[in-house]
Amino acid sequence: MWWLTLLACMQADEPIEPNNTDAIVMEVPSGTTGHRLKGLLEEHDLFPSDLPLADVQWKLFLRETDTRCLKAGRFEVNRGLSLNELVNTLCGVPLSDDVPFTVVEGWRIRDIDAALVQKGWIKPGEYATLAYSPPEGLPLPHQPSSLEGYLFPETYQVNAEGFDPMDLLTRQVQTFHDRFYSTQGENLGANSLEEVVIMASLLEREEPSDLHRPMVAGILFKRLTNNWALGVDATSRYTLTDWNDRRAFLKKLRDPDDPYNTRLNKGLPPTPIGNPSLSALNAAMNPTSSPFWYYLHDHDGNLHPSRNASEHESLRATHNVY
Numbered sequence: 001m002w003w004l005t006l007l008a009c010m011q012a013d014e015p016i017e018p019n020n021t022d023a024i025v026m027e028v029p030s031g032t033t034g035h036r037l038k039g040l041l042e043e044h045d046l047f048p049s050d051l052p053l054a055d056v057q058w059k060l061f062l063r064e065t066d067t068r069c070l071k072a073g074r075f076e077v078n079r080g081l082s083l084n085e086l087v088n089t090l091c092g093v094p095l096s097d098d099v100p101f102t103v104v105e106g107w108r109i110r111d112i113d114a115a116l117v118q119k120g121w122i123k124p125g126e127y128a129t130l131a132y133s134p135p136e137g138l139p140l141p142h143q144p145s146s147l148e149g150y151l152f153p154e155t156y157q158v159n160a161e162g163f164d165p166m167d168l169l170t171r172q173v174q175t176f177h178d179r180f181y182s183t184q185g186e187n188l189g190a191n192s193l194e195e196v197v198i199m200a201s202l203l204e205r206e207e208p209s210d211l212h213r214p215m216v217a218g219i220l221f222k223r224l225t226n227n228w229a230l231g232v233d234a235t236s237r238y239t240l241t242d243w244n245d246r247r248a249f250l251k252k253l254r255d256p257d258d259p260y261n262t263r264l265n266k267g268l269p270p271t272p273i274g275n276p277s278l279s280a281l282n283a284a285m286n287p288t289s290s291p292f293w294y295y296l297h298d299h300d301g302n303l304h305p306s307r308n309a310s311e312h313e314s315l316r317a318t319h320n321v322y
Helices: 002-010 034-043 054-064 083-090 109-119 126-132 165-187 193-206 213-225 233-237 246-253 278-285 309-319
Strands: 024-028 073-077 098-102 155-159 294-297 303-306
Touching: 024 034, 034 054, 034 083, 073 083, 073 155, 098 109, 109 126, 126 165, 155 165, 165 278, 193 213, 193 233, 193 278, 213 278, 213 294, 213 303, 233 246, 294 309, 303 309
Parallel strands: none
Antiparallel strands: 024 073, 098 155, 294 303
């Protein structure tokens, strides 16, 4: 077939640079696909992108190569390997000093910092300082004043012996770009990326069910459009040192000067209140309309929407939620 002839031109079984065994440590982010792999190889000069029809040849290479086995982590490779050998290496075991670190969905910058401190990998505030004053050149369409909301929650393989907080931070933003912005960035509509991310961070805390998040997003956007206060209590917890400090939380709910108080202040909070999952981001991008204006969760976490204040109060009494 003609495409086999074209694939042969790429010489997937031939060394990229024969006899060059200089070690290259290559980082493969979690969730890397065969299409994303091409860019990673190019970054390390491991793919001959100057070949005629390089993009076409890479697609043909993927037709003949199963890349579903790709692993996340750091791998030692070299230019003496062929493309087939590179893929086999990246499907193998990462370097032994890599360990998993999970960023939980909804965690704030301060929560990530605290988890890294608990691991003994950083000093308190070391990660947070970088995240609150991000460097330029990150794969975002604007330069944010803070990376809250853009630090994608995922399990990352990290070098525990020589942990670099900037490395983790940049990988998180790159994962946000690869998993969300690269596919949805052109579909933001009337909302800015910042507004979508803020809404997604609210959904992450407001609705645990992926199924119901689009409806809750529709309710919250409808409140915004109609100049209602959002009434999302989770926003008043954002600045608390301890998210579950009830006394401090109740004080925040009564504070009209708190910009994160969405009971007393209209509009979105000034920043995201955590780092949302892909589910929450997609829900913020795709809110569904409904006749509902209110909602609550019973003590088992089940969602109960209502069409008006009277229905809402009746549901509160029924489920003893106040």
